[in-house]
Amino acid sequence: MKLTIERSQLLKSLAHVQSVVERRNTIPILSNVKLEGRPGSLSLNATDMDLDIIETVPADVSRPGATTAPAHTFYEIVRKLPDGSQVEIEYHSEDGLLSLRSGRSKFSLSCLPVEDFPVLSGGELPHSFALSAAELKTLIDRTRFAISTEETRYYLNGIYLHAATTPAGEVLRAAATDGHRLARVEITRPDGAAGMPGIIVPRKTVNEIRKLIDETECEITVSLSETKIRFAFGDAVLTSKLIDGTFPDYERVIPEGNDKTLDVDVKSFAQAVDRVSAISTEKSRAIKLALEKGTVTLSASSPENGNATEEIEADYDAAPLEIGFNSRYLLDILSQVEGDGARFSMADAASPTVVKDSADGSAVYVLMPMRV
Structure with a gap:
């Protein structure tokens, strides 16, 4: 040669x-x-x-x-x-x-x-559909932060991709969870994705695809079977084995009847969370939200560092509520909200909280509260 x-x-x-x-x-x-x-x-x-x-x-x-x-x-x-x-x-x-x-x-x-040199890329993959680079980027970016890194629950070490039927129509959904938070995002189901099996794409594969997306504007052809997935990007073809396991029925974790809603400006709320969390301990990263009419007071304390509080204006008119979260998990979710506002739907201090982008209902995040 x-x-x-x-x-x-x-x-x-x-x-x-x-x-x-x-x-x-x-x-x-x-x-x-x-x-x-x-x-x-x-x-x-x-x-x-x-x-x-x-x-x-x-x-x-x-x-x-x-x-x-x-x-x-x-x-x-x-x-x-x-x-x-x-x-x-x-x-x-x-x-x-x-x-x-x-x-x-x-x-x-x-x-x-x-x-x-081993050959992995051959073989027929019966289901095939095309996604734009922007669509695949959305599915990955809005879910991958919630992928579990715990090797014992290996079936959570990836993004679960499946077709679903909703009142608004047929969709392609991506979901990821680590047991503390859950991210679910959907796009209109592409032609060819009907009848595809639910698959779990491993974390390493997700990260490699994400690097390639940044450098392409072309359409991406996704082909898959129950054990393999292939992404074709112009001059590059990436083939991966899938995680052999059953992803949990995550829909059961998304609460329906949360009646207390809090609307915040994403940018100012995220900055306040970031500032106050500087006090919280490295291990727990706990931050407390005290909700009252028209305001939310963020606070954190630790025996080593002292304490911090910050009050910001918010749209809230339900009964007063105190609820704690892991500040890093909260910031991960807020960083995925593309609009100006985020809506938190809560039931009480011990039940899962639902977070949505006020301007875009295609993504749903669930965050488990913590005791503070």
Whole structure:
């Protein structure tokens, strides 16, 4: 294999694929990226056996071929080459080395046989639909903060994606929960998503897709089965195994009869929460809200740091109520509200609170209160 490629294009694709590769690997081939030169293009492929990414970039290929090279080392070399430089890549099968030249710099990398590289991306996926980059971004951003990091409840370590029927019509829903908070967002169901199984997309996959979305404006084709999902973004294809488990019936957690409503200006409320929470302990992050007609008083105290209070105007005219929350969880939810106002629906100090964007009903957040 012999080719010449522009450094910035190679770097961009390498950045995407090398982030899938784990830093510590017991299987040597999984530390490598597969490089395949074809007329006019170079294909880069990396996998951790659960997640697989293939990206294709234009290249001047004078001798087609394939090999594998150490992903992180290769990336570091290309990253440190000067801007605008051309990179010459040549694989010598006789000595099993990949040589890389740019200007006066020359590197030789040890390669592993391309035959050892695992194939994950094949197979038929019966359900397929298209989403815009903005739609996929909405589904991910408004839910991923609530993904659980607790490995024992592995079925909560991802975003649950499923089709649902609502009074307003057919929707595609994304939901995530860690037992303390829940996030659910929906978009109009795309053509082809009817009849799809409910699936749980793993956290690492969600994070890798999110990086790719920022760099694309094109439509994304989503194909899935009960065990795999594939996202096709122009020149990149990301295939992932799904979490094999049953996501809990989260609808049961969303309370219907919360009769006390609090309307706040998101920006000023979030800033007040952030300021007052500076006092709360690192472990509990507890903050108390005292609701009275027309105002909400935020307070926090800790034996080590002292105490803090701040009063802000709010639209509230139910019976006085005191309720406590984890301030970080509260700020995570407020950061997802895109409008100017947020509406909190509460029943009492011990029951789940529902938070919605006043201007947009497509997202629902549920936050469990805490004792303060």
